[in-house]
Amino acid sequence: NEFSLIEAAEHAHEMDETLWPQMITSIGALDVLHAGRLSPNLRIDTDQIRLLVDFMRRNYKAITFDLSGNLERYSIELMQLSKRVIMVCTPEIPSLHLARQKLLFLRDFDLHSRVGVVLNRSQKKAVFSHEQVEELLGIQVIKTFPNDYNGVNHAMRDGGCISPSSAMGKVFDQFAQELLDRETAEQRNKKRKFLERFVVTSQDLIKA
Incomplete structure (x- = not known):
């Protein structure tokens, strides 16, 4: 196009x-x-x-x-209009250092509470564990994706998608479902809170 x-x-x-x-x-x-x-x-x-x-x-x-990561003015505007901000980084010192600097920057725009980290290209013998990354950044790692360099490059070469049966494909499917489940749960909570404003219990009537 x-x-x-x-x-x-x-x-x-x-x-x-x-x-x-x-x-x-x-x-x-x-x-x-x-x-x-x-x-x-x-x-x-x-x-x-x-x-x-x-x-x-x-x-x-x-x-x-899918933002560039350069934190342009319009990127900040889009994040302010979004319910959730997902920051992608790898379990390596340069990437984690940059992620921490970006989180400090986003805090100035009151966006810190919306951010969750996705840990990409993770390996079994990574320098930093899932828990260590959370401690270093001070926010939750909401998903960890395996390192599938060959699978990603083959998909890009063929102009297609990652195989759903691959390790990476399965994690993508899980993550999508988790995001949908989270959204559904948030909608239920909002509806419940809205209804609670109009609910009057028998105990409240007695007190009145």
Whole structure:
């Protein structure tokens, strides 16, 4: 698709159900809006981001943003509009050091509480264990993915997906289900809290 986030942002004020399908690439039930060409001078206005997100929310039940990790202004805006922020790092000193610096930065935007860590390319004899990474970063490691360098590169070469039967594929499936279960549980809790505001027990009536 020749269109990307750049064109979508430029047309954010006029985005509708006719224009949007031209911007995305559909793969089964998944709609993808790719990042576009390399453009170091690209600046996306926060108003454009908000308009795009508002449009997406009206048309999708779940939205995921794959950010660069450079913490651009529009990336911060997207994280502030998101329920959950997932930070991906590897169990190596340079990656963990950078992750800790980013967490300190995100704390200034009150985003720290939304962040969970995904530990990627983990090996049995990793320098840092799951627990040590949590202690070092001060936040929960919500999932650990195995190192499957060959499987990932073969999938990229073939323009396909990781095999669902592979170790990596199984973890992807588990993680997706865990995210869905978490969302369902959060929705149930919100509904329960809302209903509790209107529930009056017999004991309350006696006290009144």
